[in-house]
Amino acid sequence: MENITKLLVMIASMLMFCFGLLFFLSMYQQYIRSLHTEREQLKDSVIYQQFYSEEDIVTYSELIATLYMELDYDIQINDIMYKRNSFELNQMNESNIPNATYSKSYLYDSNGTILRVIYTSDE
Numbered sequence: 001m002e003n004i005t006k007l008l009v010m011i012a013s014m015l016m017f018c019f020g021l022l023f024f025l026s027m028y029q030q031y032i033r034s035l036h037t038e039r040e041q042l043k044d045s046v047i048y049q050q051f052y053s054e055e056d057i058v059t060y061s062e063l064i065a066t067l068y069m070e071l072d073y074d075i076q077i078n079d080i081m082y083k084r085n086s087f088e089l090n091q092m093n094e095s096n097i098p099n100a101t102y103s104k105s106y107l108y109d110s111n112g113t114i115l116r117v118i119y120t121s122d123e
Helices: 002-041 060-068
Strands: 074-077 080-082 102-108 114-121
Touching: 060 074
Parallel strands: 074 114
Antiparallel strands: 074 080, 102 114
């Protein structure tokens, strides 16, 4: 009789462990699925902004320094377009950017999200 009790306790313990493990794996899978969904929703929207200046006038050195940082938005300098997803610093030709002061403006979509930062030289 004692052996049967021990056997039943062991079986109950094993079943409880299996249910706990199954519950853990299903919760982990649900966590991964929700994390993936959230990342897909936030993929193209900017969560933070590295540098924001209230000034509408930007110097040449500030503009070049902005290009050396990771781009948060597409940038247009006069007629030259730099896409944030495909921009590579080693392919940038600084001689195409005139040494001048620039006016900064923004292009927004219908929801008010910034699509592009536009720099226009004052010369």
